[in-house]
Amino acid sequence: MDEVLAVVIRILTITGALAATIFVIVYTRSPWRKNVTGRNTMAFMAVVAAALITAVVFRLSGHTLPLWLSAIIWVMINWPMWWRVVILWRAQHQKYVPPPLPPHVCTHCGNVCGAA
Numbered sequence: 001m002d003e004v005l006a007v008v009i010r011i012l013t014i015t016g017a018l019a020a021t022i023f024v025i026v027y028t029r030s031p032w033r034k035n036v037t038g039r040n041t042m043a044f045m046a047v048v049a050a051a052l053i054t055a056v057v058f059r060l061s062g063h064t065l066p067l068w069l070s071a072i073i074w075v076m077i078n079w080p081m082w083w084r085v086v087i088l089w090r091a092q093h094q095k096y097v098p099p100p101l102p103p104h105v106c107t108h109c110g111n112v113c114g115a116a
Helices: 003-026 034-059 066-090
Strands: none
Touching: 003 034, 034 066
């Protein structure tokens, strides 16, 4: 049973690394730098990709991940997660400004008028 779970974990680690890497590659084609949420999403997924690729490399090589490298990976994972907490806190504590209403089109003449 443990052998089956070990194989499942290997497969999930590899497919997770592949998914995170593909996301980062494809996301580079979007305007992710234009807002803080896009930058945070890229940072988080890049860290996940790096962590999972590292796990795959060590798992396939048969070596144990050094404790110092594990600590660096956990710091890297914590950084965008806490950044996201700050983004959420700022968004929830900003004063809400409703977007402007679109211009009213008069049903009588079809022109834009000042009435809302």
